[in-house]
Amino acid sequence: MALVKIELPDGSLREVAAGSTPYDIALSIGEGLARQSIAARFEDRLVDMSTALECSGRLALITQNAPEALEVLRHSSAHLMAHAVKSLYGDDVQVTIGPSIDTGFYYDFFSEKKTFAPEDFEAIEKKMAELAKQDLPITREEMSSAEAIELFRAMGENYKVELIEDLGETRVSLYRQGDFVDLCRGPHVPRTGLLKVYKLISVAGAYWRGSEKNAMLQRIYATAFSDKKQLKAHLARLEEAKKRDHRKLGRELDLFSFNEEAGAGLVIWHPKGALLRSLIEDFERKEHLKRGYDLVVGPQILKTELWKISGHYENYRENMYFTEVDEQGYGIKPMNCLAHMLVYKTKIRSYRDLPQRYFELGMVHRHEKSGVLHGLMRVRGFTQDDAHIICRPDQIDAEVKAVMQFVRDVAGIFGFEYCMELSTRPEKAIGSDADWEAATSALRSALDDSGQAYEVNEGDGAFYGPKIDVKLKDALDREWQCATIQCDFTMPERFDLTYVGADGEKHRPVMLHRVIVGSIERFIGILIEHYAGNFPLWISPVQAVVVNVTDKQAEYVKKVEAQLREAGIRVHADLRNEKLGFKIREAQMNKTPYMLVVGDREMEEGQVAPRFRDGTSLDPMTVEEFIRFAAEEVKSFH
């Protein structure tokens, strides 16, 4: 019998008969290990415990607690769920696919008769537990695609048939547990008994193969872990995320609202929210001026003809709002670039004048599909911190790097981690190869120099140029695009932007579209969740509330309020006829950074007694001392 050499992670070598399985090897090490291992890694491939090893190689057993175990566990849990659904609803339901995802797994089902609802979860979970308890062996088998197609067709599993047909493989693998069989690459845990900790989360629609042209399937989201504690922690995280939800906090902190009669996706900013945004806008203007940008302002509507020249009418029409007055059509701007180019075109520009950096906090309107609207994160009217840098091709590199540094600075001030993506030339693209090459390498080198990891999305760029996207995460770990840098060769062409070069000839500049926080609305949504509503002092709409202990201090409190306001502190006095504890509680629930308590003692000494929103407090200090103290804190942020 042929022998193969298996190298284990500790470097030891074992000679075993060819065709031995990871299970055999685990068993030879110890029964406990064999029982606890759910899969194995052979060379760089994940394999089943029952996979026959026919050649020499490195083998690592994956026990329940190994990092890779979770993916296998969840994938197997998806099968278990599909198994349960099939045995409960049988022929009414067809299975499709069910992968593991970051937070658990899902399985997509097709059914014309059965509509899944959360009320079904208990029954499905119960069935899953039953099937797990039977400890069914999960076995892999291979067969020719033709045989597999026949098998699934006989079962009425048309989606599986389609999958196999499209795979185009000669042989496919199937996994079987009891009377359930699924097309699958694997690997899987060896027995259903290993699947113990799972929970169904939600049900939602999803298109077959992700295309809106295809049938709508029913997706059941669920999660699975190797132990109950982790599941509990995961559910607790979801709870915490709910508490941080910017839609909930936005209402509780009285920042903004939406109104059914005003229209979906249109933000109504309340006094505190409007103050918060203007603080961020002030910050933005200051930071842009610091970095050599010029402030410009364009009109809210521009003639339809201009949108035809820009190509928006052709490519972006469905997302735009149009209006007509005096038989003249106008389009409400969905982007700010047009006016910026018109600023550029008012003069003849020399190569010495470049780059021109035009910055605008521009309010744009886009008719987003109704189903995508989501609090402040996805709205129909929003304000971009938008700039267009019109520069010579040889300046792209430096400009892109400066923008990246800008993004880094701002992310640092707010304490964000972020991830970046580079999107390259799509199939349908305009512009010369040399232009694309120059622009893409400029973006790439800026990314490389940033020292931060980034993903490359080949072919995902805009038709007019490549782009860098920066994504921030919300409380539920959903990623939202904020900053983006896009290279554009088209607009300068379409609008015939030129500059006079050193040679006296006209040349075509390049335009960089870029935003730093993206949309002020979205950014505030993310900020609310990031800080859980506890805004740092410098952007807190209300920085301090002065509370009196009894009516006796009312006059003094008003004086203190005036004094603080004079010093630029955003303050209000709470003189209501309520007990101190009541007012403290309310200020704390409003997440006010400082509560300044004033009783007879403070009044006599010309002091206030500061208390933080975390419940700790400082010794009483004079009003002047507090003003200095608060100013120091504000200054420390940026």
Place this chain on the structure above:
RNA sequence: GCUCACAUAGCUCAGAUGGUAGAGCACAUCCUUGGUAAGGAUGAGGUCAUCGGUUCAAUUCCGAUUGUGAGCUCCA
């Protein structure tokens, strides 16, 4: 836009097999002047999202619309 679900007081939520509705918080008035997360009493508040249909009768059943949620697709 698509699938499913939901819409009751400012907010969070009860409620009936079809006979026009409640709680807590918030709000108002009064009492209370109380030192760091809720003092007490009384009161006001709803065409049960909108429009249509079925019915003797609809907030409840059906349909459409609007809005919201989870997700898909798309995007800042």
